[in-house]
Amino acid sequence: MTTDDESLNRLFRALGDTTRRNIITELGKRDHQSLFELYTRVVSNHGIGQTRQGFSRHLTTLQEAGLIEIEWQGTTKLHSLNANPILQLKSGWLKSLEEDPQ
Incomplete structure (x- = not known):
């Protein structure tokens, strides 16, 4: 499995x-x-x-997939969306399914 496949699977x-x-x-x-x-x-x-603990695990999964970016403000961890992996999926693998197979 290539790194691209692993990234796609995580996403x-x-x-x-x-x-x-x-x-x-x-x-x-x-x-x-x-x-x-x-x-x-x-x-x-x-x-x-x-639970907040379970919720935190969801955040970790999203961060590992590259969908969340973390910024520290003092002792507070701030979460932001990184939509690039979704946009790359849309313009890459999903786009290839729309193309004429001929």
Whole structure:
């Protein structure tokens, strides 16, 4: 398996979970959110019942897939969306499925 295949697999695993897609949705509305803020928005806006520890694991998965960027502000970790992997998927592998197979 090539590095590109591994990256694509990580991306699909990250996108394959409802909670993680809801996190992406909330980060798409506003970047630079703390864990507490993001957790509160996802739970209240999407009705997800999740512990903060479980929620943190979702953030780690998204970060490993390159979908979240982290910035420290003092002792607070701020999360922002990095949509580039999704855009690359859209213009790369998914685009190749639209092309004429001839």
